[in-house]
Amino acid sequence: MGTVYHGFSPLSQDPNKVTMKKNVHHAFPSTLVPLKSQTFNNISFSRKLKFPVSLPNVGSLCRTRLCRAYAVIQPLAAAPTTTDLRVTIQRTSMVTPFEETERRSMFLSNIDQSLNFVISSLHFFSNNPEFTPEIIIEKLEMACRKMLVPYDYSAGRLRVNPEQGRLEIDCNSAGSGFVIASSELSLDELGDLVNPNPAFQDLAIQTVECCHPQDQPLYILQVTFFKCGGFTIGFSFNHLTYDGVAGKIFLENLASLITYDRLVLPPYNNRKLLVARSPPRVTYPHPELLKLDLPINGGETGLTPFQLPSSSDLECKTFRLSAQDILSLKEKAKIGGDSIYNTSFNVVVAHIWRCKALATNTGNDPAKLSTILYAVNIRSKIRPRLPPTYAGNAILNAYWTTTCRELEETPFSRIVRMISQGSERMTDEYIKSVIDWGELNKGFPNGDVFVSSWWKLGVGDVMYPWGKPIWSCPVVRNHSYNIILLLPDIKGTSNTEGVNVVVALPHKQMVKFEGLFHKF
Structure with a gap:
């Protein structure tokens, strides 16, 4: 799948x-x-310049093939990438x-x-x-x-x-x-x-x-x-x-x-x-943040988050989940779970987390911990609420940590619930505790799986006088081991809404990830 x-x-x-x-x-x-x-x-x-009119073949930009004999979507090599x-x-x-x-x-x-x-x-x-x-x-x-x-x-x-x-x-x-x-x-x-x-x-x-x-x-x-x-x-x-x-x-x-x-x-x-309280009050532990012994004033650190391993060691692949695949994940999450938590985002992120954590557990250590991080919009969560058009950064990383054993053996509904609980943790007091932590410390997000989602952002729906974009995406300059991108479909390539999952891993881990990814 x-x-x-x-x-x-x-x-x-x-x-x-x-x-x-x-x-x-x-x-x-x-x-x-x-x-x-x-x-x-x-x-x-x-x-006087007039470009020749030649519309791009949008259908050729997103190549999929349904193999009816096996009732699954088979992988196809993408068109050669222009470098x-x-x-x-x-x-x-x-x-x-x-x-x-x-x-x-x-x-x-x-x-x-x-x-x-x-x-x-x-x-x-x-x-x-x-x-x-x-x-x-x-x-x-x-x-x-x-x-x-x-x-x-x-x-x-x-x-x-x-x-x-x-x-x-x-x-x-x-x-x-x-x-x-x-x-x-x-x-x-x-x-x-x-x-x-x-x-x-x-x-x-x-x-x-x-x-x-x-x-x-x-x-x-x-x-x-x-x-x-x-x-x-x-x-x-x-x-x-x-x-x-x-x-x-x-x-x-x-x-x-x-x-x-x-x-x-x-x-x-x-x-x-979003100013910090005076004096700052850090009322929660924040394992999702890695404290660095550096000045708060933004001086050069020589470090960037998510440095393992270098991009030269990584393969990059994009996996597509169709609307039917997402529905299958939701059905799977109903077994032993409450469907109220089975949003498209929650089931997709839960599935990705399980695949990534197990694929990168090279020592097959069942006690190894894995932490998932994903951005949450706090505009409606903090009190008083922020204006909907607040123009600054109003996102914080929700997280959950568990063992590889639990990710492998627990029912899928439990992993989906973990994702939901990570978001639920983001209360008004928790948000203010994070902000106050940043007043006292300098640090980076701390986790082995970070999901960056453009999936539901809607930037591709903006209407310009010359029309909507056929595709909108972030520019990936260097692939990161820890970051997984969620991207929407190209407009017009499908009658239903799916999601593209961009993953960068060393070859052996990628092989394992791919095997896990297709097991719903």
């Missing part, structure tokens, strides 16, 4: 490096002074707020502080003849400038407050990055979009050369046009500015500004709603 897309070895190249040749003048005037313009193999934009997207940066510029904004320092909560790293997302669009590259660029650039008024901190810079010794944002209107690029390929030449491709990093660069390494923008938008007329919009932003929920609202506001010249959901920007 389930479909597996075979993966690839991660690229070892610099994630921000794009092969370029010579400098030329760009053809599109910026609303601000352009800072850089480059070309590759004599490709450049012009006002050289032949991307050219045409122009890099900085955009500043459309209106003057007040210079201020923005408080960052302890949850924000713990997420000081850059993440990127990609949104793939088919060709729409009504929207030429010139029109798309003009609309995106103006919308970005208008977005930087209510989202003024996105045009600011990160700094350490010397008096408090903690990170904050200097809302100084320094600007966000705006990048125009082109590819010599068509969308259907990219191969399987579902399988995370490290080459996609060229479609969402994380730094701009025009800024000092210590003065990089917190937000960069990159639009890349393909020869078929399709294009991608890549967003790179420091995670301390938004979580997934706030990021989805950001995209809805951007699309609304482009289409209707107004915000649909004005952001609530006051991060002090």
